[in-house]
Amino acid sequence: MALFGRVFRIVLIVGLVLGVLALVVYSMQLDEIVRKQFEGRRWALPARVFARPLELFNGQQLYADHLEQELKLLSYVQVDKAPTETGQYYRKGDEFQIVTRGFQFADDMEPPRSIKVSLARGKVTSLALANKGELPVMRVEPVLIGNFYPSQNEDRVLVRIKDVSPLLINGLLAVEDKKFYEHQGVNPMAIARAMVTNLKAGQTVQGGSTITQQLVKNFYLTNERSWERKLKEALMALLLELHYNKQEILEAYLNEIYLGQDGARAIHGFGLAAQFYFNRPIRELKSDQIALLIGLAKGAAFYDPRRFPERALERRNVVLTVMEQEGVLTAAEGAEARKRPLGVSEHRPSGASPFPAYLDLVRTQLQRDYREEDLRSEGLLIFTSMDPIVQLTAEQIVIKRVQQLERANRIPKNKLSGAMVISTVQGGEVIALVGGLDVRYPGYNHALIAQRQIGSLVKPAIYLAAFENKGKYGSLGDRVSDGAVTVKIGRNKYWQPGNYDQRFTGTMTVMQALMMSRNTPAVRVGVEVGLDKVIKTLGDLGIKKEIPAYPAILLGALELTPFDVQQMYQTLAANGSYSPLKSIRSVMNISNGKTLTRYPLTVQQVARPEAVEMLNFGLHQVTTNGTAKALQGVLPSWKDVAGKTGTTNDKKDSWFAGFSGQHVMTVWVGRDDSKPTNMTGGTGALKVWADMMKVMPSQPLKVGQSSRLIWVDVDAATGLLFNPACGKSVKMPFIRGTQPQKISYCAEPQLEAPSSETGIPAAPGQTRPAGTAPAQARPAVPAPQAAPRPAPRPAPAAPNGGNWVDDLMNKPGNQ
Structure with a gap:
């Protein structure tokens, strides 16, 4: 019995020792797990994507309704007296009192402030701390526009x-x-x-x-x-x-x-x-x-x-x-x-981005520098250039106008779509992007993905190549034939392009050919310059895809996305300075507040500034007397712009790309099934573009102010020096050495007025009839000069209350 007791005690002690050892080993294993996970990266944190911060300073372009709309996007609460807590604001007319929340930006910490802001006629007139006098500049925290989970x-x-x-x-x-x-x-x-x-x-x-x-x-x-x-x-x-x-x-x-x-x-x-x-x-x-x-x-x-x-x-x-x-x-x-009631917000905030199309662009550009896994787990703070007010306005305008165009052209419901890209001239920052009409749902992003033929949008590249080449067509005043042209495209194969109106009008200036978007002059100039030089010019302007050397590209038989077109016209707007379009300003690490990556402005001069400035004068004339002259009845008289219409074969695609002195904008309208829309660039996309440019605060294009060019009085029809005895005079820019030396003859025949839009030929290898012979003396092509405009009107003011976008779009002259 005593032996049994001793054995039992030994077994019990050994068991206890083993149990303690097992517990110790188990605890050590658990201890390693506890410390490793708690001291490492505790959570996979989503990346947060922010819009640009709202900067406030005296003289800034800003409407009172826009300021309030941005505060609401930031979930600021309106109070009925001077605010005392962060995230509150008080408004009386065009005067605001705001207590901002503060924010850690990539470059500095913006502290919470109690401020007073006064606005008048779309500008900030006063910015001050609530009790401490004037404030030179400050930033309101940016709107969260999306996440990568x-x-x-x-x-x-x-x-x-x-x-x-x-x-x-x-x-x-x-x-x-x-x-x-x-x-x-x-x-x-x-x-x-x-x-x-x-x-x-x-x-x-x-x-x-x-x-x-x-x-x-x-x-x-x-x-x-x-x-x-x-x-x-x-x-x-x-x-x-x-x-x-x-x-x-x-x-x-x-x-x-x-x-x-x-x-x-x-x-x-x-x-x-x-x-x-x-x-x-x-x-x-x-x-x-x-x-x-x-x-x-x-x-x-x-x-x-x-x-x-x-x-x-x-x-x-x-x-x-x-x-x-x-x-x-x-x-x-x-x-x-x-x-108090529960007070839970009525609408459940979704984790989905309210701006999925723009977020597609951000993701695409981020993936050049970050792995997808890092975007979804490292807690990055991504600061973009998106302007939420411009973005929301663009979405409303694209939806409303495209639906109007759908009804007006008897297109089945929900068959017509559209896209819009807006960027700044200086820096190439994309501030808004609309990928389709279902703006709140991720899906097919027409702005980034849809490869569509661009029609006459290619013509500025043709004429720029000619101006750069300093050859036969080196200026806007040079003469070019708007007659039948035949281009050999292979053994016993010829291409004979025609004009949109199936007519030829004789000889005209390069200015008139660009302004009225005539096809055969563009082909004639492109062939003279050489397809290789036109393709090189397109590449210099930012078109990085491989372009086949088919003559049909001279009339836009070239498939690009609206974003590609935006890049091309961005370079033109910047006078030949190429800056890759970008949506990201900087990326910050949330854990330590350090900036990981900055995306500075990169600029490369890809074309002679004087050649581009001369071309841009021609593109301005497109909007005053050419295929986009309808803008004269829509935009305020002070808002000068430049641009180009584009229409593809059978009117399948409607385009307009253009710019003011501050913004570049491209609009595409078409059907996903590639059926005809019955719209030209001037009757479709131009209307969407005009609606947006009309309400968007934007500085006008500076016309006729280049010191690189010389300005000469020429005859509007002939491009020769103006003869006071006859003709119509217009000031035209020339690169020094390309200006005309001869005086216009009074007996110079006038030209037939052509149609206002263009088409493109069928695929390379197909032929068309040569068309009619050049017409005899007919009424002149509109002179390249400023046409009479409606009486000057003030810049549209954002009305107080209601939907200001709808209010502005419903004014006469914008339908």
Whole structure:
């Protein structure tokens, strides 16, 4: 018996030793897991994409309604007296008082400010601190325009304890873990109390987990219910408390706790939950809103305030009562908070970008420098050049006008689509991009993907190649035949292009040929210069795709996207300075606030500025007396622009690309099934372009102010020096040495007025009739000079209230 006792004791001791050793080894393994994950990158954080910040300074172009619209996009709350808290504003007419939130930009920290802003006639007239005098310049935080989410679809907005209201911290501890600062990760008394309560109730009605245990469960473990998992949870909680202080643990809990679901996207942490339920930053929440979020920690699905508002309200009030009992709130504060409704935002903020087309561009350009995995997990802050007001306006205008064109041209409903790209002349920053009519849904992005023939949009490249070549057609005043032309395209194969109106009009100036978009003069000039030089010019202007050397490209048998066309006209608008179009300004690391990548302006002079300036004068004449002269009845008289219409074979595609002194814009309208639209560039895309340019604050094109060119009075019809005895005089720019030397003859025949638009031939290899012989003396082609405009009108002011875009578009002369 004694022997048995000794053996039993030995076995028991050995078992205990082995058990302790096993526990030690197990704890060491758990300890490694705890430290490795907690000290490393704790979460896969989505990348946040922001619009440009709104800069405020005296003289800035800005309408009062636009400022208010941007504040609403930022979820600022309008109050009926001077604001006292961040995220509030007060408006009286064109005067604003705003308390900004502040923001950490890539280059500097913009602190919260209380400011006063006054506006008049679309400009900022005064900017000052509320109580400290004038303020030279400041930035309002940028609008969040999209996210790139981790593969597991967890989303969170990281918060720091120092940035969180003490009311949230104290309320959370009062409800979830009163002894948080006293226990070492596990609270045995709380566990025992919960066991007794649950035994009496016959079911689980109370938990004994500490905040540390809840963090362990969410951060390291699964939702499995077992004694083994509970033991593991307790051990890991003890280890976590051993290595890290209470503030670190509490901050991790604030960012990890699950608080809701948005489709496939899981809402984690109080920072994102504040935005998801109240559309507000966490630091701006009231006591009742904080109580609701604390209540969700017990069961986000069960107490979902949008699905079960009564249940959520009851839970919120229980939390308020506990906060009151624990001294977090006074009795009066608690009573007042319980009277308030839930106050959850009516529309659930979706994790999807409200601007998916623009986000496509951002992603495409980011992928040159970052892996897709990094975009979805490293918590990058991406600052773009998108102007949210211009973007929203562009979307409304494209939708409204394209639908009008669809009805007017008897096209089946939802068959007509459109795209628009807008960038700045200086720097080539893309500020708006519309990829189609379903602007809130990701899908086929016509602006970036749709390869369509460009028609007469190619002609400026032909004439620029000629001006650069300094040959037979080296100036706008040189004469070119608008007669039949035959181009050999192979053995016993010839191409005989015609004009849009199937007529030929004799001889005209290059200016007139460009202005009226005549086909045969463009082909004649292109053949004279050489296809290789035209293709090179297209490449210099920014068309990087391989272009086949077919003569038909001289009439636009070349497939490009609207974004490609935008790049080409961007270079023209910048007087031959090529800057790759860009949407990204900088990328910042959220964890340390350091800038990872900047995207500075890169410029390369690809064409002689004087040659481009001369061409741009011709493109300006297109908008005053040429195929786009309809703009004269739409735009304010002071807003000079330049541009070119484009129409493809059988009117399948309608284009207009052009620019002011500040902005470049390309518009395409067409059908995805490639059926005819019955619209030319002038009757389709030009109307969309005009609607947008009319309401967009933009500086006019400076016409006739180049010091690189010489200006000569020439005869409008012949391009020779003006003869006072006859003809019509116009000032025309010339590169020095290319100006005419002869005086116009009074007997010079006039020309027949051609049609106002053009088409392109069929595919290379097909032939067409040569057309009619040159016409006899007919009325003259409109002279390349400023046509009489309607009486000057002031710049359109954004009206107070209502839909200002609709109001402006419904004014006479814009239909």
